[in-house]
Amino acid sequence: MNTPIAIIGSGMAGLSAAHALTAAGLCVQLFDKSRGSGGRMASKRSEVGDLDLGAQYFTARDRHFVDIVQQWQENGWLAEWKPALYQSHGGQLSLSPDTQLRFIGVPRMSALTRNLLGELPATFACRITEVFRGEQHWHLVDATGQSHGPFSKVIVAVPAPQAAALLSAAPKLAASVASVAMEPVWAVALGFDKALDTPVEGCFVQDSPLDWLARNRSKPGRASRPDTWVLHATSAWSRQHIDLAPEAVIEQLRCAFAELIGCAVPEADFSLAHRWLYARPAHAHQWSALADADLGLYVCGDWCLSGRVEGAWLSGQEAARRLLEHREHNS
Numbered sequence: 001m002n003t004p005i006a007i008i009g010s011g012m013a014g015l016s017a018a019h020a021l022t023a024a025g026l027c028v029q030l031f032d033k034s035r036g037s038g039g040r041m042a043s044k045r046s047e048v049g050d051l052d053l054g055a056q057y058f059t060a061r062d063r064h065f066v067d068i069v070q071q072w073q074e075n076g077w078l079a080e081w082k083p084a085l086y087q088s089h090g091g092q093l094s095l096s097p098d099t100q101l102r103f104i105g106v107p108r109m110s111a112l113t114r115n116l117l118g119e120l121p122a123t124f125a126c127r128i129t130e131v132f133r134g135e136q137h138w139h140l141v142d143a144t145g146q147s148h149g150p151f152s153k154v155i156v157a158v159p160a161p162q163a164a165a166l167l168s169a170a171p172k173l174a175a176s177v178a179s180v181a182m183e184p185v186w187a188v189a190l191g192f193d194k195a196l197d198t199p200v201e202g203c204f205v206q207d208s209p210l211d212w213l214a215r216n217r218s219k220p221g222r223a224s225r226p227d228t229w230v231l232h233a234t235s236a237w238s239r240q241h242i243d244l245a246p247e248a249v250i251e252q253l254r255c256a257f258a259e260l261i262g263c264a265v266p267e268a269d270f271s272l273a274h275r276w277l278y279a280r281p282a283h284a285h286q287w288s289a290l291a292d293a294d295l296g297l298y299v300c301g302d303w304c305l306s307g308r309v310e311g312a313w314l315s316g317q318e319a320a321r322r323l324l325e326h327r328e329h330n331s
């Protein structure tokens with residue numbers, strides 16, 4: 001019997017592992033606490049259109065990732081994003097041309113992970129709280145106390161602080177994962193019925209509570225009206241203001257935006273704030289993936305590498321590769 005492999009987390013890392021394992025003829029079952037796939041590549045549907053509140057774009061440097069990105073582009077799941085890119089230093093805005101290729105899901109970032117999910121078996125709105133090994137197989141318990149299984153192996157593909165809590169079966173692994181700190185990011189979306197009078201479409205920011213801002217209508221496939229923007233605070237500012245009320249976060253980041261954008265910024269006609277508690281690892285690692293292969297427990301995620309979409313995909317591939325390698329050696 002092909003006992004399925006449980007994958008906890010259906011962000012880019014979990015989906016990447018799922019694809020590699022199904023391509024090798026194995027069965028997988030994904031679990032995610034959210035109502036859909038994508039994790040930090042999520043897009044929020046709102047009255048002003050879809051808003052990419054997490055990952056803004058991604059780059060591809062590793063040659064394997066470059067190849068898969070090309071396939072995704074040929075499938076129509078991705079487009080290149082070529083914003084009028086600026087930088088802001090000490091309040092000075094300047095054009096920041098570069099030759100970097102940047103990709104986005106179309107018509108929203110989450111379309112990519114939705115396409116990757118395809119027909120893969122997945123259980124959503126299911127927060128896994130316990131992962132334990134019986135005599136022969138693995139079992140999962142969710143927040144409602146329901147048990148899921150049996151599974152031949154388990155891949156944990158969630159942010160490190162959430163993964164550590166699921167690894168009590170492998171204390172050494174749990175300790176390594178628990179040592180990874182992840183930083184928060186406040187994201188704010190603003191919508192203006194009358195478009196702002198600025199050529200800026202994306203901006204890397206320094207010396208401000210803001211770290212990044214992007215104009216949605218510059219992204220292929222997005223609605224052009226109203227004029228919506230996504231602002232990301234720095235992790236330092238987000239940490240200091242972690243418990244601030246969303247309305248106050250919106251106001252403070254709107255003021256920071258108005259200060260640097262160089263045009264009149266009226267009250268927003270639409271606004272929302274989203275707090276990412278585990279947005280990015282505090283430090284990059286070179287782990288690719290972690291495992292207790294004899295137990296059959298694997299861990300992956302962006303935080304094992306660069307804290308970027310590319311790192312998440314590579315980490316999922318590596319977890320799957322190690323699982324398949326161990327399986328082959330023991331068959």
Ligand SMILES: Cc1cc2nc3c(=O)[nH]c(=O)nc-3n(C[C@H](O)[C@H](O)[C@H](O)COP(=O)(O)OP(=O)(O)OC[C@H]3O[C@@H](n4cnc5c(N)ncnc54)[C@H](O)[C@@H]3O)c2cc1C
Binds near residue numbers: 014033037159276
């Ligand atoms: C604000 C922000 C901006 C970013 N900008 C960029 C960018 O411009 N470019 C770039 O390359 N990267 C960017 N990133 C990083 C990028 O989004 C991540 O590297 C990547 O999406 C991580 O994928 P992942 O699969 O490792 O984790 P995630 O996407 O976090 O997926 C983990 C999944 O696990 C689920 N989960 C967690 N715990 C449990 C549990 N107990 N039970 C069940 N499910 C669980 C979650 O719901 C989630 O769906 C950004 C991230 C943020 C937050």
Ligand SMILES: NC(=O)C1=CC=CN([C@@H]2O[C@H](COP(=O)(O)OP(=O)(O)OC[C@H]3O[C@@H](n4cnc5c(N)ncnc54)[C@H](O)[C@@H]3O)[C@@H](O)[C@H]2O)C1
Binds near residue numbers: 096232279
């Ligand atoms: N906010 C968060 O939580 C984030 C979590 C994880 C990643 N985040 C940001 O994503 C991008 C992705 O980095 P990348 O894939 O290496 O893209 P990049 O465009 O090459 O940027 C790398 C880095 O270089 C600086 N930079 C790049 N281009 C310019 C430019 N034209 N002008 C000025 N500066 C530039 C910039 O500092 C980038 O950080 C990356 O932005 C992560 O911060 C967010």
